[in-house]
Amino acid sequence: MSKNFKFKLVKIILFLSTCTFFLSKHANAEPLRGNFANGQQYRGGYAVSDVTNSDGMKAHLVTLKLQLDNIEVAPYTYIADDFPNIKASSLGLLLISVKSGGMEGSVTFNYVAPYKNSLTSIGIVQMTLHLGKIESISVQRNKNMTTGIINRWVVDATQLDQSALENHPNIYEHAGLLLLGTGNFASAISNAKLDLSINSKDISDEPVLQKALKETISGRDVPSTGDFDLEKDRTLCSAGEDVYFSCQLDDVHKIVSVCAAKNISPDVGYVQYRYGTSSKLDFKYPANLAPPRNIMSIIDVSRTAQGPGIHLKFKNDDFTYVVSNALIPGEVYVAKNNKIIFDRVCKGTGYMPFATKARSGLPWGTLEKIDALDNH
Numbered sequence: 001m002s003k004n005f006k007f008k009l010v011k012i013i014l015f016l017s018t019c020t021f022f023l024s025k026h027a028n029a030e031p032l033r034g035n036f037a038n039g040q041q042y043r044g045g046y047a048v049s050d051v052t053n054s055d056g057m058k059a060h061l062v063t064l065k066l067q068l069d070n071i072e073v074a075p076y077t078y079i080a081d082d083f084p085n086i087k088a089s090s091l092g093l094l095l096i097s098v099k100s101g102g103m104e105g106s107v108t109f110n111y112v113a114p115y116k117n118s119l120t121s122i123g124i125v126q127m128t129l130h131l132g133k134i135e136s137i138s139v140q141r142n143k144n145m146t147t148g149i150i151n152r153w154v155v156d157a158t159q160l161d162q163s164a165l166e167n168h169p170n171i172y173e174h175a176g177l178l179l180l181g182t183g184n185f186a187s188a189i190s191n192a193k194l195d196l197s198i199n200s201k202d203i204s205d206e207p208v209l210q211k212a213l214k215e216t217i218s219g220r221d222v223p224s225t226g227d228f229d230l231e232k233d234r235t236l237c238s239a240g241e242d243v244y245f246s247c248q249l250d251d252v253h254k255i256v257s258v259c260a261a262k263n264i265s266p267d268v269g270y271v272q273y274r275y276g277t278s279s280k281l282d283f284k285y286p287a288n289l290a291p292p293r294n295i296m297s298i299i300d301v302s303r304t305a306q307g308p309g310i311h312l313k314f315k316n317d318d319f320t321y322v323v324s325n326a327l328i329p330g331e332v333y334v335a336k337n338n339k340i341i342f343d344r345v346c347k348g349t350g351y352m353p354f355a356t357k358a359r360s361g362l363p364w365g366t367l368e369k370i371d372a373l374d375n376h
Contacts, residue, residue: 066119095109101356125138126140128356150181245258255274258312
């Protein structure tokens with residue numbers, strides 16, 4: 001083999017390696033072009049690059065670069081835990097959707113629109129899954145936008161493409177958008193269309209989603225549900241911690257929270273039970289932060305159609321504590337020698353889900369006599 005041929009071969013290999021590296025780190029999409037629901041024209045594109053998030057895990061940085069009415073605006077960036085799909089939605093918005101974890105994962109919809117001559121997210125809706133069904137929903141509205149502005153986008157987008165209310169698979173991205181609405185925004189949308197959407201087969205097969213839509217469209221504000229961004233007066237967890245479960249207890253004016261961090265398995269991170277108020281913590285277990293193996297466990301005690309029923313259990317001396325969502329809206333009870341000495345129900349009337357992460361972070365236990373003592 002000649003030196004010249006070897007040299008060319010090395011150059012080709014280096015070129016292909018460079019291309020492979022570049023493509024793995026930075027993927028460019030087809031150009032984006034269309035009209036937003038407010039009438040503004042846009043054109044441009046996006047890029048996705050590999051980054052490391054704050055937990056040291058691999059993530060994907062989305063960068064949107066657009067011109068609005070032929071005027072270039074500042075790029076919009078978003079970090080996705082899994083590889084994102086970006087598209088110009090028929091709703092007159094740009095949609096970043098992320099599917100992760102399969103049937104035990106989540107689907108996240110991020111709705112991007114122009115605001116004050118720049119691009120921003122009007123809100124993010126995450127639907128966590130268990131066995132492929134929606135288990136809980138978290139709604140995060142842009143706190144820098146007024147309720148009226150967000151409602152205007154929801155209404156305009158719905159009126160732009162009302163067929164999205166009926167057509168699978170667009171029905172889920174539109175359902176997520178509706179959940180960003182607040183108050184009586186739905187009065188500006190055809191009630192017949194909304195009723196048709198809520199009672200469609202796709203939505204009826206997802207009772208958690210159907211219930212959330214009915215509450216939102218009826219004018220009840222649902223600030224946040226599910227795995228993150230719980231209201232401050234409803235959780236004892238700190239910023240940066242995962243909220244596995246949290247509720248205000250009826251009658252006693254106390255909060256029960258199960259908080260965790262970096263708990264990707266029973267031997268990693270920590271999980272802690274907390275009882276008290278935001279100003280005074282009456283009890284926490286374990287006293288020192290530690291991985292949950294041999295400290296606490298969960299079991300499946302599903303009894304309702306609203307979602308999976310979980311018992312989180314731990315023992316402290318002669319007392320056994322159980323945090324349960326087998327009863328709607330939820331319950332905490334304590335037993336000594338299999339006799340109840342404390343039993344309180346959560347405030348509210350809705351199903352209180354455990355965070356999906358609890359299923360992989362906590363060890364699974366076994367059914368015991370204590371599990372039959374819940375207020376079911």
